[in-house]
Amino acid sequence: MNRHIGVLDSGIGGLTVVKELQRQLPGEDIVYFGDNRNCPYGNRSEEEILSLTMDMLEFMKSEGVKIVAIACNTISTLIDSYKDKYDFPIIDIIRPTVDHIINMNTYNIAIIATEFTIKTGAYEKQLLKKNSDINIINEGSKLLAGLVDAGKFDDSQTKEVIETHINNMSAKGDLYNLVLGCTHFPIVEDVFLSLAPELNIINPAFQQAKAIRQYLHKENLLNDKEQGSLDIYTSGDTEVYSKVIERLNLKNIKGITTHNVNKAAI
Missing domain, CATH: 3.40.50.1860 (Rossmann fold)
Incomplete structure (x- = not known):
């Protein structure tokens, strides 16, 4: 099933999940969104976090992803508020x-x-x-x-x-x-x-990637490519992503793009 895995986070932290996904599922294409403009989420109200999260999930929907990893513990605490609103599975961390x-x-x-x-x-x-x-x-x-x-x-x-x-x-x-x-x-x-x-x-991050691997295998949704790609989107500065990519040794990056998904500034 040659659709992307979606990974979202409040910033760059979710790239640690991407690292584990690339290690455990090297053939998968990944689309990543980090909301650096509004990071950190952990200091925000529940209402703000849910609003920002729904904006990112709408972006993942527009990308046609087959599954989404909530690569943020803060967002994962609220999963019951949004997990059933989309036609793709959402795996918290x-x-x-x-x-x-x-x-x-x-x-x-x-x-x-x-x-x-x-x-x-x-x-x-x-x-x-x-x-x-x-x-x-x-x-x-x-x-x-x-x-x-x-x-x-x-x-x-x-x-x-x-x-x-x-x-x-x-x-x-x-x-x-x-x-x-x-x-x-x-x-x-x-x-x-x-x-x-x-x-x-x-x-x-390791445990979440393992859970995603098991789900995709069970549902026969694994990608059949040898080497997957990584598309990175962020609402903030792209420079820090280059530093994290090097630090985590991420592979096959197609691009790092500034893209604001928020309906309104928070």
């Missing part, structure tokens, strides 16, 4: 990650995400529903997604923010299994590990 954590048979997990994601309790509710004995450390970050989206991967402020979060989580309990609950965060995974090399990093 939280549920596959929760299933993976449960299969790990661990009783201690730490989650760092945007403030919005943490406040919704999206991970916590789903995890405790499946394992009421699991101990969860939650840490919301107001600054990190914005710093990463600005391309400040190795900036001193980025390192200071991450170090503060690691110290905060360590003070709350056993910090070993750490979920990077915002797709921007794996871009600076090396910074986390340089400050705390003992961490077992759990990357939801």
